[in-house]
Amino acid sequence: xxxxDSRLHDLQTPALVLDKARMMRxxxxxxxxxxxxxxxxxxxxxxVKSTEIASRLLADGLGPATVSTxxxxxxxxxxxxxxxxxxxxxxxxxxxxxxAIRSRGCDLSxxxxxxxxxxxxxxxxxxxxxxxxxxxxLDCDGHRSGVAPGDPALVEIGHLLHxxxxxxxxxxxHAGESYEVYGREAHAVFAEQERQAAVASAEMLRNADLxxxxxxxxxxxxxxxxxxxxxxxxxxxxxxxxxxxxQAGIGVCKLDDIALSVLTTVIGHQRDKGWIITxxxxxxxxxxxxTMGQKIxxxxxxxxxxVGNVIPDLIVIKANQEHGIIxxxxxxxxxxxxxxxxxxxxxxxxxxxxxAAQFSEYNVIPSEPGATLLKWPRFxxx
Amino acid sequence: xxxxDSRLHDLQTPALVLDKARMMRxxxxxxxxxxxxxxxxxxxxxxVKSTEIASRLLADGLGPATVSTxxxxxxxxxxxxxxxxxxxxxxxxxxxxxxAIRSRGCDLSxxxxxxxxxxxxxxxxxxxxxxxxxxxxLDCDGHRSGVAPGDPALVEIGHLLHxxxxxxxxxxxHAGESYEVYGREAHAVFAEQERQAAVASAEMLRNADLxxxxxxxxxxxxxxxxxxxxxxxxxxxxxxxxxxxxQAGIGVCKLDDIALSVLTTVIGHQRDKGWIITxxxxxxxxxxxxTMGQKIxxxxxxxxxxVGNVIPDLIVIKANQEHGIIxxxxxxxxxxxxxxxxxxxxxxxxxxxxxAAQFSEYNVIPSEPGATLLKWPRFxxx
Numbered sequence: 003x004x005x006x007d008s009r010l011h012d013l014q015t016p017a018l019v020l021d022k023a024r025m026m027r028x029x030x031x032x033x034x035x036x037x038x039x040x041x042x043x044x045x046x047x048x049x050v051k052s053t054e055i056a057s058r059l060l061a062d063g064l065g066p067a068t069v070s071t072x073x074x075x076x077x078x079x080x081x082x083x084x085x086x087x088x089x090x091x092x093x094x095x096x097x098x099x100x101x102a103i104r105s106r107g108c109d110l111s112x113x114x115x116x117x118x119x120x121x122x123x124x125x126x127x128x129x130x131x132x133x134x135x136x137x138x139x140l141d142c143d144g145h146r147s148g149v150a151p152g153d154p155a156l157v158e159i160g161h162l163l164h165x166x167x168x169x170x171x172x173x174x175x176h177a178g179e180s181y182e183v184y185g186r187e188a189h190a191v192f193a194e195q196e197r198q199a200a201v202a203s204a205e206m207l208r209n210a211d212l213x214x215x216x217x218x219x220x221x222x223x224x225x226x227x228x229x230x231x232x233x234x235x236x237x238x239x240x241x242x243x244x245x246x247x248x249q250a251g252i253g254v255c256k257l258d259d260i261a262l263s264v265l266t267t268v269i270g271h272q273r274d275k276g277w278i279i280t281x282x283x284x285x286x287x288x289x290x291x292x293t294m295g296q297k298i299x300x301x302x303x304x305x306x307x308x309v310g311n312v313i314p315d316l317i318v319i320k321a322n323q324e325h326g327i328i329x330x331x332x333x334x335x336x337x338x339x340x341x342x343x344x345x346x347x348x349x350x351x352x353x354x355x356x357x358a359a360q361f362s363e364y365n366v367i368p369s370e371p372g373a374t375l376l377k378w379p380r381f382x383x384x
Numbered sequence: 385x386x387x388x389d390s391r392l393h394d395l396q397t398p399a400l401v402l403d404k405a406r407m408m409r410x411x412x413x414x415x416x417x418x419x420x421x422x423x424x425x426x427x428x429x430x431x432v433k434s435t436e437i438a439s440r441l442l443a444d445g446l447g448p449a450t451v452s453t454x455x456x457x458x459x460x461x462x463x464x465x466x467x468x469x470x471x472x473x474x475x476x477x478x479x480x481x482x483x484a485i486r487s488r489g490c491d492l493s494x495x496x497x498x499x500x501x502x503x504x505x506x507x508x509x510x511x512x513x514x515x516x517x518x519x520x521x522l523d524c525d526g527h528r529s530g531v532a533p534g535d536p537a538l539v540e541i542g543h544l545l546h547x548x549x550x551x552x553x554x555x556x557x558h559a560g561e562s563y564e565v566y567g568r569e570a571h572a573v574f575a576e577q578e579r580q581a582a583v584a585s586a587e588m589l590r591n592a593d594l595x596x597x598x599x600x601x602x603x604x605x606x607x608x609x610x611x612x613x614x615x616x617x618x619x620x621x622x623x624x625x626x627x628x629x630x631q632a633g634i635g636v637c638k639l640d641d642i643a644l645s646v647l648t649t650v651i652g653h654q655r656d657k658g659w660i661i662t663x664x665x666x667x668x669x670x671x672x673x674x675t676m677g678q679k680i681x682x683x684x685x686x687x688x689x690x691v692g693n694v695i696p697d698l699i700v701i702k703a704n705q706e707h708g709i710i711x712x713x714x715x716x717x718x719x720x721x722x723x724x725x726x727x728x729x730x731x732x733x734x735x736x737x738x739x740a741a742q743f744s745e746y747n748v749i750p751s752e753p754g755a756t757l758l759k760w761p762r763f764x765x766x
Contacts, residue, residue, distance in 0.1 A: 017766075272529070279528070290671045323738075344475050356667075
């Protein structure tokens with residue numbers, strides 16, 4: 003028999019479950035750590051997409067914040083968040099919407115890495131009679147977007163912003179490649195790489211008589227590993243509120259820090275094959291298989307009983323649209339447990355951002371023992 | 385310069401685009417083919433999740449239909465669909481909801497593959513004073529769920545249903561493994577395997593004096609390849625309304641049959657690397673990389689201009705949450721086209737079911753030349 007939680011019994015499955023005590027522990031751990039080092043924390047709200055959770059993640063419940071879509075900026079500005087960075091490269095087509103959010107009293111800044119974008123932000127600021135602030139994105143690790151540190155384009159872009167109706171707000175970088183290495187020491191190397199890229203670029207701008215008030219770095223692995231924040235004004239991180247198997251697999255958290263899971267029901271068995279079939283396929287878990295290249299491949303998720311205790315070596319080995327197939331991890335000699343038809347289980351996800359996005363509601367297990375389940379809505383879209 | 389479509393200019397990206405003319409062509413092709421062979425077509429609505437599209441897919445707009453969630457059954461029953469099969473193994477916890485849908489006048493049937501489930505359906509039928517019909521799921525190809533053809537459990541389950549307050553409606557199978565092979569002849573082999581498993585099982589039930597009015601088979605590849613429907617009463621298929629790169633990769637459709645795409649905007653470049661960066665990452669495309677094991681790996685999607693013309697050898701090679709990275713297909717000697725900041729493109733998806741699920745709305749390009757864009761809502765959840 004697996005342990006059960008009566009508060010979850012009335013849920014139709016699959017359902018998204020959030021363990022509030024774990025989430026609050028994750029939130030406080032990083033906030034305390036960054037505050038102690040003298041920088042601000044600017045949580046990324048792209049993972050949670052929930053006003054209830056944002057109010058718990060943000061300093062004083064109101065900011066500063068990072069978002070990945072203008073839909074997020076609109077929702078969070080709507081609850082009074084007053085300082086938001088939209089951290090995906092801006093396009094000309096989105097600037098009217100940025101201006102509309104700013105006109106509601108939210109200091110929304112954009113990011114960019116090209117003279118073309120700087121021209122567009124300058125033109126929109128001029129046309130709309132509104133100063134739109136922009137940070138210059140830096141490429142500290144070859145991961146994705148950004149100006150290479152030391153590239154003269156940095157100063158060119160800085161001037162285009164500063165010598166126009168727009169505003170040069172600072173520089174920003176993200177060590178996306180830190181997800182590919184294991185352990186605090188390896189993440190600290192990426193953190194220092196983020197710091198050096200950002201600080202050197204800020205210096206380059208200041209040496210050209212340009213302002214650089216904001217020097218922003220961060221990713222969940224580097225934010226937890228960074229030793230030195232000299233010259234840095236703020237740190238960004240997002241998935242840490244929930245954590246997930248990818249983060250556990252690179253040593254940023256433990257399995258029992260993971261606050262998000264998918265409640266599922268056993269719908270059948272293929273006993274000859276050693277399969278248990280559930281109603282949480284990839285539509286519930288997402289297609290993210292981010293642990294595939296890690297030391298331990300967790301398939302489409304780690305299986306727990308209804309209370310959240312990990313069942314050793316039991317994973318979702320395969321996911322169809324509305325079917326998950328559970329079996330012992332390949333190579334394990336664990337026996338398949340007896341989980342009869344109708345048993346409810348919880349599955350820890352590879353990637354919290356992707357799994358949460360498949361649902362419109364969190365079923366929140368409150369921190370207080372015995373308290374009833376809460377429902378927190380979640381939004382999506384752009 | 386890439387070609388543009390002025391009707392798409394006002395959309396904020398990423399956005400889901402549906403080419404209605406292609407969809408109607410796909411719908412009519414299969415409907416005509418199955419009707420000519422003398423069976424009914426029971427379209428699977430899990431891909432489209434739209435009442436506007438369901439009314440175009442279903443015979444007379446009202447049925448019969450297949451669904452993968454009870455949320456779909458509730459929505460489609462709500463617009464008057466009167467004959468629905470919920471084609472994911474039933475659990476005891478869902479039977480009250482099944483009964484509620486049936487009590488609204490929709491003939492909703494469930495599927496199962498174990499005596500435990502048959503007991504649960506019999507018990508619920510008795511307790512609720514309502515005959516719940518069930519089909520026995522058969523495992524024709526080792527793909528997932530189902531009773532193996534010839535397994536005596538088939539007759540045991542048949543009796544549990546028939547000799548109780550429930551109803552034995554028939555047998556159903558799905559050759560999920562047909563997605564793994566290329567070409568019509570290979571799919572026809574799986575289609576015949578579906579047919580033989582279903583017809584033999586129906587015979588086994590009838591030889592035990594059990595009824596088997598429905599003999600149901602189908603998958604998109606087998607439905608398009610099947611030559612002989614003797615003994616079959618209905619064929620199921622779903623993704624064919626939209627098609628996608630996975631289906632094109634196994635030869636079920638051509639690229640210009642794919643009716644679904646994601647509109648995206650160029651947000652940057654990494655010219656040293658030959659990368660174009662867009663605002664359609666995996667949150668828009670989904671994490672599905674279903675062409676990875678195929679002859680041509682399409683990455684996270686095939687790039688088209690705004691009108692939908694494929695740009696040769698240009699694919700989304702990498703996807704982050706809100707960033708897509710476009711480059712020539714590895715190994716190709718195609719040059720990177722000049723696609724400036726702000727260029728809008730359309731991306732054909734690997735898996736239409738997964739990509740459509742990331743959006744709450746279809747932007748429909750009407751069949752009539754010059755007609756304005758339509759907005760059709762799309763739902764999700766369970």
